[in-house]
Structures are given as C-alpha cells and as structure tokens.
Amino acid sequence: MASVLPSKNVDMEAGTRRVVAYAALLGTYSAEALAFMATEACRRLRWFPTPRDCLDILAEYRPPVSDQETALRLCQDYTTERFDRWFTNVRAGEPIGDVPEQWRRIAVERGVLRRLPGGAFVIRSKYHGPFKPYQAAEAKAA
Template sequence: MAECDALIEWAQTSQEPHRPVGEAAFGKHLEYLAALPSKNIDEDLGRKSATVYYALLKDYPAEAIAHMVRRACETLDWFPTPRQCLELVATYRAPTTEQEQALLICREFAEEQFAQWLENVRNGQPIGDVPARWMRIAVERGLMRVLADGRFVSRALYHGPVRPVSAVVRVDLAA
C-alpha cells in the first residue's frame, strides 16, 4: 500500500496541464475544413465566422481539434456548423497517460485489498491496520461493530464466521 500511495502522489503531482489549442494552430486546422464545400461568403463574414468557431472550440487541445477536422472531412458533405463541430470534438478520447494508468493500477490494487480484507473480517481474521473508512464500511455492511470505548471488533468473533444459508425447507401447510 505504501508503494501505491507513492505512485498516486507521483501521478497527481506530475500530470501535464491541459493545453488548449492556440489561435494559429486552430487556423491551420480550419484550413483543412476548407476542402469541404460551403456557402459563398465574403472575407469579412469569414473572419467573423472563424472568430465564432474559435470562441466555441478554443478550450480543446489541438489533438481534439485535429480529430474534429478529420471526422468532419470523413463524414460531412458540407462545411460543418458550430454545433456539428462541438458534436464531433466531443467524440475525441485522449490517449491514456502514464499518470492515468498508474492511478488505475492503484485503484484496482486497493479494491482487491479491500475485498480480501472484508472477506478476512467476515471469517473472523484480525482486523489489522487499515484505513478508518474501510472499518466504517465494514460496520455498515454488518461485518463489524463499534464497542462503547470506540474500538472496532469483528462480529465473527461473537457469532462465528459467516456461513452459507442452508437449503430452504418448504412446509406444506395444507397437510
């Protein structure tokens, strides 16, 4: 668990900040969309339209904008509307970073450890040194109780390990 905690700290402190697309890069991406037919508009209206597109899409990374342009060229017959651009850019999924992979590995490890610990408590094993939230969850699930002095104890110590429910016996009341 200590290694997992260190890995989580590394992942949270070393994540690269979100880098939105710059105006120049956005303009280059829009040039590719010019391959799609569009309404005939004058230069002034074209600049205004480009400003609207940039205002809506400027917070996305360049990779997402490139994805949007590619999808527009693949799927649309005409230059996309701003709404179509937003729909296309929403389909972009960034590749998983090393930090995200580390966090996923740690979460899976912690879930496995927690499940094993719950099973141990259910069977009357010692509680051990675990996070307080694990003990609260075990209390909520009925596997542990809190004594008057604040200590946690396994219910299995009082009632024995949890055993499977025996077969249900049907009683014929009509007989």
C-alpha cells in the same frame, strides 16, 4: 478542413465573421481535441462542418489518459479488490488480520465488525459481549 471540404462561396466580410464565430465557439478546446474534430469532420462529412457538427464531434472526443493516471487507476483497482476480498472473508468469519484502520471503520459502519471500548475490533457475529451481572451470578451458581 477548408482545403479538403468544399464550402459556400462567401465574401471577405462574411468569411471574417464566420472565422470569428468558429474561434469563439471552439477556442476553449485543446489542440488535440480540435485535431480530432478536423480529422473526423473530413472523414464523415461532405461539406465544411457547421458549428453544430463541430460541437457534436467534439462531444465524442476523449483525451488520452496519461501514464500517471493509468498507474493511479491500477493502484486503486488493486486496493479495492484487496478490500473487497478482505471484507468478504471477515463477513464469513475469518480473522480480521492486519489491515488499515479505515478498512476496519468501514466494516464497523457496515455492521460486520464491532469496536470494543478499549479500541479493539471483533467480528460482530462471533462477539456476544461480556457477561451481564445476572449471567455471571448464574454461571457461578452452576
């Protein structure tokens, strides 16, 4: 940047202090972030950037996403979409199907499924529970 952008004329001591200040301020950033900052500073500014200018430009930097992170994000999006579709179907009364235990527990917490004492899951809107003693007597009498 120093070769491209003009700056104030300073003596050797002031220049050394300036370099130390910039190094202390920018030393924790990655080489990619600093390259982004230098490119943007040369593109936007007419003069050598102040430390504040450098930090403002660095705040805009977003590191590139690795292939692994992209793949993990796609897998997460796919799983979330499948869960949302399953949950909507179960809420509408469709069969529970063979899904992970965690999905069923979430549906119980959200009030769509009910866990029976034996560990089975049923759709809450379709389950009326076992007959109460008085209901069983009424059913036999009828």
